Amino acid sequence: MLPTPDYKLEKEGDVYSPAEDTFLLLDAIEQEMKFLRSTVNPKIVVEVGSGSGVVTTFIQQLLADIPFISLATDLNFYATRCTKRTAEINKVSETVDVVQCDLVSAITKRLQGNVDLLVFNPPYVPTEELAQNQSELCFAGGETGRCVLDRLMPHIPNLLSSQGVFYVIALKQNNVPEMLKKYANFLTGSIVLERWCGIEYLYVLKFQRIL
Numbered sequence: 001m002l003p004t005p006d007y008k009l010e011k012e013g014d015v016y017s018p019a020e021d022t023f024l025l026l027d028a029i030e031q032e033m034k035f036l037r038s039t040v041n042p043k044i045v046v047e048v049g050s051g052s053g054v055v056t057t058f059i060q061q062l063l064a065d066i067p068f069i070s071l072a073t074d075l076n077f078y079a080t081r082c083t084k085r086t087a088e089i090n091k092v093s094e095t096v097d098v099v100q101c102d103l104v105s106a107i108t109k110r111l112q113g114n115v116d117l118l119v120f121n122p123p124y125v126p127t128e129e130l131a132q133n134q135s136e137l138c139f140a141g142g143e144t145g146r147c148v149l150d151r152l153m154p155h156i157p158n159l160l161s162s163q164g165v166f167y168v169i170a171l172k173q174n175n176v177p178e179m180l181k182k183y184a185n186f187l188t189g190s191i192v193l194e195r196w197c198g199i200e201y202l203y204v205l206k207f208q209r210i211l
């Protein structure tokens with residue numbers, strides 16, 4: 001069991017502090033390690049909404065013997081800075097680049113069909129309104145809790161390489177059966193891990209392209 005990477009949050013900027021949802025994603029990635037090594041063998045890894053950066057750094061540490069580059073995005077400038085610093089603290093910053101952008105807008109054109117591993121712990125809580133500030137970006141998922149993820153999903157088939165895989169956190173109230181069905185025309189989806197995380201019942205979903 002690899003420990004959670006060291007990190008240091010800034011006071012300013014409301015960067016998401018790693019929590020049970022983050023740790024569920026780390027556990028799922030570790031559980032999938034054999035598959036990631038043998039089938040995916042990543043060259044390019046992307047994390048959307050990287051927050052503190054512990055997930056990106058964890059992947060670097062977990063697959064340290066495989067040479068790949070990591071790109072991380074976040075809409076919150078302070079999160080991008082924190083992600084880079086977490087990579088630095090853990091001595092993996094040479095292979096981690098961070099960009100402030102909406103979802104994957106800064107990388108979609110250049111990385112078409114090249115992303116081997118994509119991860120996202122999105123804002124998934126159902127809320128009347130979408131995020132109005134940086135702190136709400138961490139959780140506000142709009143009416144279904146899926147509004148942010150639903151904007152990313154159409155990009156996934158174009159971004160993933162043929163062996164590429166996408167892991168995403170979902171909340172029970174997001175309607176996981178509907179999520180798996182909704183994207184079934186272009187992606188195969190399955191549940192790789194699920195458990196109670198405090199008062200939330202969370203899932204890690206895995207999507208791959210239909211070839």
Ligand SMILES: C[S@@+](CC[C@H](N)C(=O)[O-])C[C@H]1O[C@@H](n2cnc3c(N)ncnc32)[C@H](O)[C@@H]1O
Nearest residue numbers: 016022049050051074075076102103121137138
């Ligand atoms: C639940 S937090 C997860 C943070 C970190 N990945 C983790 O697991 O601890 C969601 C993150 O997504 C970012 N985010 C929200 N909407 C975004 C968007 N449209 N584009 C990029 N990042 C976004 C937030 O700023 C926040 O850092």
